[in-house]
Amino acid sequence: MRLCIVAAVCTHPLDLTKVRMQTIPSVPGQKRPSTVSVLRMTVAEQGFRSLYAGLTASLLRQMSYSLVRLGSYEEMKSRLSRDGPPSSGKLLLAAMAAGGLGGIAGNPADILLVRMTSDSIRPPDKRYNYSNAISGLVQLIRSEGARGLFRGLETNTVRAVLMNGSQVWSYDLFKSWFLRHQLPIVNFQFRDNLALHMVASTLAGTVATTVCSPADVLRSRLMSASGKSNPIEVLTTSLRGEGPRFLFKGWTPAFIRLGPNTIFMFVFLEQLKKGWRTLFPVN
Ligand SMILES: *[C@@H]1O[C@H](CO)[C@@H](O)[C@H](O)[C@H]1NC(C)=O
Ligand SMILES: *[C@@H]1O[C@H](CO)[C@@H](O)[C@H](O)[C@H]1NC(C)=O
Numbered sequence: 648m649r650l651c652i653v654a655a656v657c658t659h660p661l662d663l664t665k666v667r668m669q670t671i672p673s674v675p676g677q678k679r680p681s682t683v684s685v686l687r688m689t690v691a692e693q694g695f696r697s698l699y700a701g702l703t704a705s706l707l708r709q710m711s712y713s714l715v716r717l718g719s720y721e722e723m724k725s726r727l728s729r730d731g732p733p734s735s736g737k738l739l740l741a742a743m744a745a746g747g748l749g750g751i752a753g754n755p756a757d758i759l760l761v762r763m764t765s766d767s768i769r770p771p772d773k774r775y776n777y778s779n780a781i782s783g784l785v786q787l788i789r790s791e792g793a794r795g796l797f798r799g800l801e802t803n804t805v806r807a808v809l810m811n812g813s814q815v816w817s818y819d820l821f822k823s824w825f826l827r828h829q830l831p832i833v834n835f836q837f838r839d840n841l842a843l844h845m846v847a848s849t850l851a852g853t854v855a856t857t858v859c860s861p862a863d864v865l866r867s868r869l870m871s872a873s874g875k876s877n878p879i880e881v882l883t884t885s886l887r888g889e890g891p892r893f894l895f896k897g898w899t900p901a902f903i904r905l906g907p908n909t910i911f912m913f914v915f916l917e918q919l920k921k922g923w924r925t926l927f928p929v930n
Pocket of ligand 1: 742743744745746747750807808811
């Protein structure tokens with residue numbers, strides 16, 4: 648849990664930059680703001696403190712998402728383990744179900760995060776003025792009802808599933824390709840070691856960021872709006888106004904945020920596999 652809080656504090660400025668880039672509509676003929684210019688604009692507002700606007704929503708998000716995900720996974724695992732160790736397929740299903748439950752639990756905090764991080768770039772009469780995540784939650788329910796808590800849930804779920812699928816799938820693909828092929832020009836042959844895991848996971852992170860970006864941008868826009876809105880409507884109006892490139896807004900901060908995460912995840916996974924094999928060798 649403490650690790651989750653540290654993670655929230657470290658990644659918050661990146662999340663803030665990403666949401667701002669995703670929700671500022673492009674003006675035709677004008678250059679799209681880059682990651683650096685959005686960061687600079689944010690700091691110019693109120694100094695470095697404004698990089699942490701909406702931090703309480705990040706913390707609430709970590710708590711609700713991580714707590715439900717880890718808690719329900721442990722619960723399912725212990726139920727599955729009643730008659731002997733469960734198969735890895737069952738554990739994978741449990742992990743996916745837990746991820747889904749975590750996503751639902753984290754959705755309200757995601758809405759607050761999107762709104763609070765981009766509040767100061769909205770026109771004053773469209774601002775939400777949430778002072779912290781808890782009072783924001785109360786205001787959200789008061790003005791939009793309990794249904795308001797699930798705004799953007801569809802795109803959030805699509806994003807989570809795409810994220811997992813594309814990461815795992817492309818990691819395996821890159822890894823097996825590098826094991827079978829030499830790198831051209833430098834004639835370098837990878838072996839199954841840490842260097843390969845790093846390269847394959849960096850590439851997998853790139854693929855995952857790109858694949859998830861459209862769902863992520865739509866999610867941010869749905870959550871940031873307070874009126875009635877549906878994903879298809881937001882998609883078509885944004886496409887008409889800004890062209891297909893809007894679907895990849897905020898790619899850079901999303902990649903920076905996901906990159907280290909992905910690398911850590913796979914390097915850890917490989918070490919785990921190795922440890923497993925030493926403990927339980929296959930004959
Ligand atoms: C994604 O994968 C991780 C690790 O395998 C798992 O813990 C998580 O629950 C999954 N999430 C979804 C939404 O499938
Ligand atoms: C937020 O504050 C601004 C003035 O700073 C005001 O114009 C706006 O109506 C407020 N929004 C809400 C939802 O209270």
